[in-house]
Amino acid sequence: MTVLIKNEADLIRTAREFARSQIAPNASAWERDRRIGLETLKKAAKLGFTGIQVPVDQGGLGFPFSCKARIMEIFAGEDFGFALSLVNTHNVAEKLAREAPSRLIMAYVPDILAANKLGCTALTETGAGSDVAAMQTSATRVSGGWILQGEKAWIANATRADVIIVYAQTEAGSGTSGIAAFVIDAKRPGFIREPNFDVVGQHSIGTGGFRLDGYEVPSDEMLAPPGKAFKSVIDEINGARVYVAAMCCGMVDKALQTCAEYGRHRTTFGKPLNSRQGLRWRLADAEIDLTAARLMVRQAAARIDEGIDAQLNAAQAKVFATRMAERHLPALIQAMGAEGLHERYPLCRHLIGSRVACYVDGSTEILLERIASLVK
Ligand SMILES: Cc1cc2nc3c(=O)[nH]c(=O)nc-3n(C[C@H](O)[C@H](O)[C@H](O)COP(=O)(O)OP(=O)(O)OC[C@H]3O[C@@H](n4cnc5c(N)ncnc54)[C@H](O)[C@@H]3O)c2cc1C
Structure with a gap:
């Protein structure tokens, strides 16, 4: 595919064609082979999808958040895992382009935009998921930088990532205020990748983990210092909640079209x-809820684009959209009879996708707690 992207409408048209011609025909094979769709990620990168929100002067397309959410919806309609993998690489490019010193931008951003390097962001550990403050990965100050020690688990793209934004505790017992963010290069000594996680599906996410064993970080590779790092996670996670909600809309939309056609x-x-x-x-019920979920996504995305606080809208959109997907995907599969189980359709892969959506970037229960604290 060779296209000239002049505006958002062009990019969205291109995304639809890309999903149809490049994601749909390959997604079952990624699942069967239990792997990330690396060659398709590279094709997506050529069209600019790794840099939708990256500023133009850093090599990206410079489009707003709502455009990224719309494109992730389209991609997730064919494969949730591909969209999640792509957006995680995108987000590392975007964060480095906006916040890293120019040496790091030059070292990593062009390669990430080309998908020559994949990115991931690592907070979660085996003993610390929802409770981020419980993380045990430590960062110890030494002359000229930091030494990182610890393990991360359940990280999207960890099976292949080259550039990793790692969150680590700089002061034991200080909770979230001691957490800092560091840029990690998977090629350097002290980075040890764990074998792929044996998950039941959605292998195109590349879910895995890694250890940091005496990994040395020069001072200028600390991306966000204690006090700022956790705050930036909280700001960014609203966007993640909205695009995950959009991805649930994409899966239900695809299931609706497939079921109606059948x-x-x-x-x-x-x-x-x-x-x-x-x-x-069943089609009518799904259509009603899909429309409602899309309106919630659109409203939350608009707030993010306008720089208005989106915590409540983002949490509401994700809870509503994940529940919508968990309700309607099985119903639409049931409506197709046994045919709904066939791997020629993405519907059963989407079932696992909707499960994953209930955990990533804040589980349903954590979001309900958040919503309750904001409405009281
Ligand atoms: C495929 C996949 C990809 C992921 N990718 C990433 C990634 O790229 N980077 C990253 O850092 N993390 C990633 N995660 C981790 C994800 O963010 C965590 O799974 C999530 O934060 C929940 O943590 P947990 O699974 O450890 O559950 P726990 O925190 O152990 O919680 C277990 C259950 O208890 C509930 N619960 C916990 N605390 C409370 C409470 N206070 N009140 C009510 N209920 C509660 C939870 O909702 C959940 O249902 C990924 C996870 C998956 C499955």
Whole structure:
């Protein structure tokens, strides 16, 4: 595909064509081979999808957050894992382009934008998920920099990532205020990648972990100091919640189209399936909730674009959209009969995608707590 991207509408049209021609035909193979879709990520990078929000003067497209959310919705319609992997690489390029010293920008951003290097962001550990302050990975001050020690787990892209933004505790017992962010290069001594996690599906996410064993970080590779790092996570996570909600919309939209199309051709007891109330009402219910979820996503994304606090809207959108996906994906698969289980459709992969969506960037329960604290 060779296209000239002049505006957001061009990019969204290109994303639809890319999803149809490049993601859909390959996604089952990524699942079967239990791997990230690296070659397709590189093709996506050529079209600018690794730099949607990266400033133009840093080699990106400079489009707003809402454009990124819309594109992740389109990509997730074919493969949730591909979209999650891509957006994690995108986010590392964007964060470095905006916050890193120019030496690090030059060293990493062009390669990440080209998907020659993949990125990931690592907070979670085996003993610390929702409770970020419980992280045990430590950063110890030494002359000229820091020494990092610890383990990260359940990280998207960790099976392949080259550039990693790692969060580590600089002062035991200081909670979130002691957490700092560092740029890690997977090629350097002290970085030890763990084997791929044996998850049941969505292997294109590249879920895994790694150890840092005496990893040396020069001072200028600290991306955010204690006191600032956790605050920036909180700011950025609202965006992540919104694009994950958008990705749930993409999965349900695809399931709706697939189910409606199947219902037009399948006949039972002498009548087309789409004349049966069982199928028609399932489609209608899914369509209603999908429209509501999209409106919530759009509202939250607009607030992010305008720089207005989006905590409540982002949390609401993610809880609503993940529940919508968990309710309607099984119902739409059921409406197709056994055919709904076939790997020629993405619907069963989407089931695991909707499960993953309930954990990443804040689990449903943590978001309900957040919403409760904001509305009281
Ligand atoms: C495929 C995948 C990719 C991921 N990618 C990344 C990544 O790139 N980077 C990263 O840092 N992390 C990543 N994560 C980790 C994700 O952010 C965590 O799974 C999430 O924060 C929840 O942590 P946990 O799984 O350890 O659950 P826990 O924190 O152990 O919680 C277990 C259960 O208890 C509930 N719970 C916990 N505390 C409370 C409470 N106070 N009140 C009510 N309920 C509570 C939770 O909602 C959950 O249902 C990924 C996870 C998955 C599955």
